């Protein structure tokens with residue numbers, strides 16, 4: 001869908017629904033455009049990397065061996081057995097163990113962000129966000145009447161001192177600051193990973209200011225060298241709700257995720273879930289549980305890391321060869337994205353011309369809460385075959401040259 005129909009129903013839509021297609025819908029439309037397009041747009045995993053036979057067997061086993069569970073509604077916190085498995089995984093990989101009432105299973109990352117918003121945000125409450133940050137999260141906060149205030153990011157990610165500045169700005173504008181949203185690992189869109197030192201500062205400042213840290217770890221398992229830096233949750237479990245998703249590392253087709261944090265907030269999220277889907281379906285949860293318990297999840301990570309790092313390398317090489325003297329970009333150590341700066345270019349205008357030239361990406365504007373004009377664009381390398389990278393960058397270069405002329 002590209003246009004909102006303005007028939008007699010339009011005026012009767014809720015005010016929140018009258019904004020027309022969001023920037024997010026435009027991204028999703030591009031990502032499914034197909035054809036000869038060299039697509040650097042959506043942050044989609046590559047389904048050709050899945051072991052479909054193994055997934056099929058795992059799904060069949062889940063249905064055959066536990067039909068009463070797998071084909072039923074799950075409790076609204078999620079299946080107890082999967083919650084135990086996830087708590088153990090978090091203990092093993094992060095060194096902090098959520099108690100039984102401190103973890104809820106969600107339908108991926110966006111559901112987790114939705115439940116936190118429902119649990120925490122009153123009308124006009126401020127959410128402090130990175131600049132740039134994940135536009136899907138802005139959309140969730142805003143649809144729960146939150147107001148986003150930008151902090152500052154530099155070439156190493158979030159600048160901790162800017163938390164206080166954004167906090168003051170929000171308070172002065174009459175918006176009580178409540179939540180601090182951070183993506184510390186291979187951030188969407190910058191691809192950057194926050195240092196341990198900055199993580200410690202973020203937690204200390206949040207604690208002092210009484211902010212809830214909302215840590216989004218969507219790409220945490222995708223460090224190409226397999227390394228981890230302490231999570232904000234491990235550094236400050238008293239002030240952090242961590243939201244995670246298996247969409248990038250398992251399958252978005254099952255759309256599984258989790259949130260862990262202080263029991264009071266998690267309990268409010270479970271209550272909020274009764275107003276969304278009440279109880280998620282158990283099938284995806286059952287499949288994911290077997291996949292983790294049987295060791296397949298851990299075994300799949302090195303495969304994904306190798307494949308995505310080859311794509312990162314392919315894109316870095318293509319950019320260096322094609323745009324070395326015209327743009328600069330981040331060199332991500334994991335995840336799906338690189339963030340380009342093309343001085344003197346209007347990113348939105350470039351996106352339109354680039355599609356005419358046969359390549360797609362997301363312009364930087366919607367990754368800023370204030371939608372500022374920018375010369376930044378986000379390229380996702382997760383689904384683009386390495387042998388198409390040079391062609392994609394050549395098309396991007398042509399589009400830039402058309403605007404330079």
Ligand SMILES: Cc1ncc(COP(=O)(O)O)c(C=O)c1O
Pocket residue numbers: 043107108109110111134136183188216218245246247252255256257
């Ligand atoms: C940082 C971040 N958080 C959350 C999500 C959404 O996760 P899910 O697709 O599981 O809802 C994404 C997806 O692009 C993301 O990049």
